[in-house]
Amino acid sequence: MHKAREEKIKELRTKREQARLGGGPEAIIKQHEKKKMTARERIDILLDPNTFNEIDMLVTASAGIKGIDQQLTDGCAGGWGKIDGRKVFVFAQDFTIMGGSLGERHAE
Numbered sequence: 001m002h003k004a005r006e007e008k009i010k011e012l013r014t015k016r017e018q019a020r021l022g023g024g025p026e027a028i029i030k031q032h033e034k035k036k037m038t039a040r041e042r043i044d045i046l047l048d049p050n051t052f053n054e055i056d057m058l059v060t061a062s063a064g065i066k067g068i069d070q071q072l073t074d075g076c077a078g079g080w081g082k083i084d085g086r087k088v089f090v091f092a093q094d095f096t097i098m099g100g101s102l103g104e105r106h107a108e
Helices: 002-020 025-033 039-046
Strands: 053-055 076-083 086-093
Touching: 039 076, 039 086
Parallel strands: none
Antiparallel strands: 053 076, 076 086
């Protein structure tokens, strides 16, 4: 039972790392070539270090959208963190996924 739990935790960590890549390394490179940051990079700059708590990071895009139905995250990053020690809520569109469009799952 302990081994099964460790495997689930490993799987969760892997999915979180995949989600942090948004639309993938190629899409991130394209953003950087345009002198733009990703949603999570913008959030990291705005908030106090290590205070961002993302919600719905592992939500998957709606089925039926060609090429996106297995994508982790859904075109935006949102959650809470701190600015100068004060709790704030943030939301940033991720242009590496669906051009930053608000997906059905996040709209819910």
